[in-house]
Amino acid sequence: MNITIYDIAQQCNVSIATVSRVLNGSSRVSEKTRAFILQTMKDMGYKPNPFARGLGLDSMKIIGVICTDVADIFYAHAVSLLEDGLRQHHFDVMLSNTGTDTGRNSKYITDLTAKHVDAIITIGTPFSSEADIRQLQKVAETIPVITINSDYHQPNMYSVVCNEKEGMRSAVHALAKKGCQSVLYLYDALTYSGRHKLDGFREGIRELKLDASAKLIQQIPRTLAAAEAIIDRLIAADVHFEAILTSEDVLAVGAQRAALRHGHVLPVIGCNNSILAQCATPTLSSLDNKLANLCAAAVNLIIQLTETDGAAVPVRTEFNAELVERESFQSRP
Template identity: 40%
Template sequence: MNIYDVSKHAGVSIATVSRVLNGNPNVSEKTRNKVLNVMAELGYTPNVFARGLGLNTMQTIGIMCSDSSDPYLANAIYYLERALRSFEYDAILCCTGYDLDAKQKYFNLLRSKRVDAIILAGSKFVEMRPKDNSYLIEAAKDLPLMLVNGYLEGENIYSTLCDDHAAMHHAATGLLKSGRRRILYLYTSYSFSGVNKMEGYKDAHRDLGLPLDESLICQCDKDISVARDTLLGLHEQGLEFDAVITSDDSLAVGAVKYAHEAGISIPDQLSVIGYNNSLLSRCTDPEITSIDSKVEALCTTTINTLMGVFSGMNVPSRTTIASDLIKRQTTNF
């Protein structure tokens, strides 16, 4: 079954059928309905790829994320796809992992599908070495690249990000002003977002004229049990801390589990602040104070910016969104 069969059964030209498929307004409503009815009767499904060639758009956006099981990224994917559907765009999702070669492989796969743009969800796609980002900058000459909570400077590259530095600075400042002096910072990575969070933690101490103990900055895997065991190990080694602030809610859950196992009262003896305000922050007893990084707003803004690019509007290359600190029972300031 093809366009020629539809043309023959509807008694119209192939060009008319093509105009109906492409949404051309220069077709009468009567003719349009006639062609659509014949398509339904014949069970004809248009070739999306061929149609995309004719329209110079596939109405499809590629989305890349490193790990769709991560609560933050899972939410981001949901909000991105929801916003795209509202503009009648489809999405192709690739979960790349963290290896650069795999990222480049999936990126090229999406380009081969002739997607209209590619969205990079999360900050793990911006590499520390500039030369490792050259494939993104080169590709942006041909299609828009949208970064969700990551930043890369380049023509036709657009970033929407949470102000992670200000968010962490505000949270750490609140703890310090409440009298906490030994705030342990638990983090997962040195991504673009991760670096900004750590600098916010450090600058909060500097701006209040307080000493910064580097032994209180600890890295661990993004795993609840690992975070718990890491804190237990530090406690057993004699490291003293009266608060834990983390780069992700999963680590904050580990901190709550550590306190329970060590017999430490929250928040009287230990304050805990997580990051992302995910479902995890409400799954513990007590519930966790967490920084809301506004993932829904980030994703909605990203898609609105993309539609502006498609429409030829003058849109900002970088949009920054402020966070909120959602206070629950693991803090008392």
């Protein structure tokens, strides 16, 4: 059982602030109360960790959350899950929406730290340049930094990821079992997640010796219009494909709509298992990258790092993706 400062405060019948003052050596606590709290900590096996001790009385019970675009359904859902989970532990969320990763986004990190957040959670890959990552690493020396679906492989930073590479590889195998030899792959960006998805797709194609034509891998903007347009162009150019696999659900929705407009009924698989997949017609098969699990794990890390000894906190937590089959997967080429 992880003992927190809340448990100590309750046992001693004092406020959390009083326990924090003891942890930080404040003179605003009587020697009798200090001795009683310290003995209770010893008896209950409480071991303050460096992060929690460093937060001390300056703790605002606020977690900074950074993502690129909260208008995107994936990021919006992630922020909602994090806020719900953190609120249960009496933390508020301060959101920072960076927009496009320009390679000069470190100001978003410094802005949050200047507001004395207790920890930072990043979603996806809002930072890619060496300068930005160095700034994030500097912050990680003083407060916990947790990355969701990204891994900067830096000291004092904790990553929570989904194995989307294996997920995409498995999706290719599933399509091959349906007799699909030519699989079109649409993706939008080569972020941490994007690179792993593309690697998984290529690995599956290579293993099964499927059609490896360069025309079957297309990078496009993450919009319905872009997905429809590329399908229109490929069909007009007589590019043959028997299934469509995409890095995002929104691309799969657009691709499926365009394919059906041309009379092409074929298996389509998206990624994220978002509400878009359930609302599409036909309903869309999608690779579930376990966003709820990722966010719950990130919240748990925050609690362990800020309120317990943090001794058994894993540096990396990984979940497996799962293919959710719906109507679009039953379509035959």
